[in-house]
Amino acid sequence: MKRLLQISCLLVLAACGGGGSGSAPRNLDDACAILSQRPGYLRAFRATERKWGVPVHVQMATIYQESKFISDARTPLRYSLGVIPVGRQSSAFGYSQALDGTWKEYQEKHGGRRKKRDNINDATDFMGWYMAETQRTLGISLADARNQYLAYHDGRNGYRRGTYNSKPWLVRIAGEIETRAAMYQQQLPRCR
Numbered sequence: 001m002k003r004l005l006q007i008s009c010l011l012v013l014a015a016c017g018g019g020g021s022g023s024a025p026r027n028l029d030d031a032c033a034i035l036s037q038r039p040g041y042l043r044a045f046r047a048t049e050r051k052w053g054v055p056v057h058v059q060m061a062t063i064y065q066e067s068k069f070i071s072d073a074r075t076p077l078r079y080s081l082g083v084i085p086v087g088r089q090s091s092a093f094g095y096s097q098a099l100d101g102t103w104k105e106y107q108e109k110h111g112g113r114r115k116k117r118d119n120i121n122d123a124t125d126f127m128g129w130y131m132a133e134t135q136r137t138l139g140i141s142l143a144d145a146r147n148q149y150l151a152y153h154d155g156r157n158g159y160r161r162g163t164y165n166s167k168p169w170l171v172r173i174a175g176e177i178e179t180r181a182a183m184y185q186q187q188l189p190r191c192r
Contacts, residue, residue: 022118024069031060031184032191034069041069042191044121052128053135057188058145059124061181062152065173066097071118073097095123102130127152134159145181146174 027033035042045056067073074093092099094117098106106126107115115122131148134140137156140147151159153170164170 022070022072028064028068029183031057031187034060035191038069038120041120044124047121048124048128051125052132052142054128054131054142054148055185057181057185058131058143058148059127060184061145061177062127062149063095063123064180065149065177066092067095069095071095071120094118095120096127098123098126106130146178149174149177 025034025037042056045059048054048059049056063069071094073095093103096117098117103117103126106129107113110125110129115126117123117126130152131142134148134151134156135142138151138159140151142148147159150164150170153174154163154167158164164174
């Protein structure tokens, strides 16, 4: 009987763990549902909007594309001979999929060493910092989800050189982000 009770407790604990910070909200097409499930997200988005000027809907559309709101998202593994894992496609990690080098630059300039890419507050602050710097150096409006994303993905120098023009898939995704940002923007005023 004691063994059965232990197993039952373990199963209950395991079931509770499934909704942790690593999992995505259930309905990613509904800004209000996302924010209802994760109230801390709205606080993080608003803090970033106040500090850096990046609208909530632009942040949400970018995080949707980068990680689908999964805190510990990583790029896929690469394989040698089709079966031997040889590392990840890049060092991108967390909500914002920040690369190691760019994250380190952010930590040194604005974040501090305790900032974590799998923390929504830190990830949105990183995105705000990056996009505000993009506006300063390239003149891209903080409300321009499409071009902010192109510069976010290819880097500011890549954007300046137009590297995205040789990547039709990226141009398509940037258009999808623009559409999603507009959808979130329309939904947000209706959220409680």
